[in-house]
Amino acid sequence: MSDRRTQILDAAATLISERGFTSTSVDDVIKGAKLSGKSHFYHYFKSKEELGYEVLNRQFERFAERGLAILREPMIDPLERLNLFIDAVVALQSESGGRRGSPFGNLAAELADAHEGFRVRIEAVFERWASQIRSLLWEARPQLHDDVDAVRLSRFIIAALEGAVLMTRVKRDLSVLEGIAADLKRFIAMHVRDGAAMQLPRHFE
Amino acid sequence: MSDRRTQILDAAATLISERGFTSTSVDDVIKGAKLSGKSHFYHYFKSKEELGYEVLNRQFERFAERGLAILREPMIDPLERLNLFIDAVVALQSESGGRRGSPFGNLAAELADAHEGFRVRIEAVFERWASQIRSLLWEARPQLHDDVDAVRLSRFIIAALEGAVLMTRVKRDLSVLEGIAADLKRFIAMHVRDGAAMQLPRHFE
DNA sequence: GGATATTAGGACCGTACGGTCCAATATGCA
């Protein structure tokens, strides 16, 4: 992949996460990526829409590397991994000073009703995210109550985090996200079998 | 308030909740409200921005009447009222077939970073909403654990509901919201004192 | 009746948008 392409994608990602897709013009992207003109841009992307799709994919890959990867760490207890993942979401948000939200939630709210192409792709992103959590919960099932519904719980976790990020942006207060993250951990802990927490550090016995 | 004005506001509310504020043009609103021309519109509103503010206010008033009012019903146990309120949010969402989201969440995601005027007004909406829940929790405090943090819990409830509405729109599946609503009730029930007067149903359907 | 809103309809303006086309130069690689 050429340098220029990633340069354009990076600039577009920043702009889109700041102002949304609709309010980001191709000219803005050109300026952000320091291109000479429109023909230069359209040499790499056939339309603004396609640029948007690629930006979304890259955002997810970045999130998969820096966030979701934690869910798969093999040496850590699954439920602890889930807590670490929640911490990572908080950390990612605080990197932007709590201002920029989850790129998926933003695009979802902006385009889910208006643009079917984006809606489908965002749905796929959430599904991949949810499936990571589901398999973690499956791995942790010996520690969980029998009636835990992994599909529902994974959706709840994502919804709570997305809602929290949104409220954090509106209030411009990172502590909103921190509080909700802490409560979310408690909600997850609610599903843990009594005494399972004691089982955890098996290495100590 | 003149008929025309409310006619315009209603048309604008529908369009904005369907396509967002930025993607709704004044011409669209004029067409939707069956006005004769732009001068007719600008006779009632000095700008599109001001129209947006008034639409937001009306959406909140509508939500206050049809949703938040439940939180203040004097004859019902406070914690049961909270459950009924959550049911009402689900019902409001299903009215639009699960497609249109919370008007506040939509505008928040679209404009929180880009438009300070809207951000402040949306923040006020969430604050009024949160304060209603806070005073309900205060009323219910004899039934709650001593360490319940009403500020945090109220934020959690709102974030979970907003996130749930967002995911429901993306997946086009109302059962997402229903599941999260049920889980949210369980989370709230977690804060209830053992043996408190009001016993909350634990749904595990 | 006369003053005041309301409705109607259209011309117009400056700006921005996504996108196309073209001509010329630079660069890298076989």
Next chain:
DNA sequence: TGCATATTGGACCGTACGGTCCTAATATCC
């Protein structure tokens, strides 16, 4: 060397946008 790709720079197009201005026909209310 030669050919393809990358880069530059700009003109251009059709459309849409928010907003202004102007005129004139109706209602409404004192």
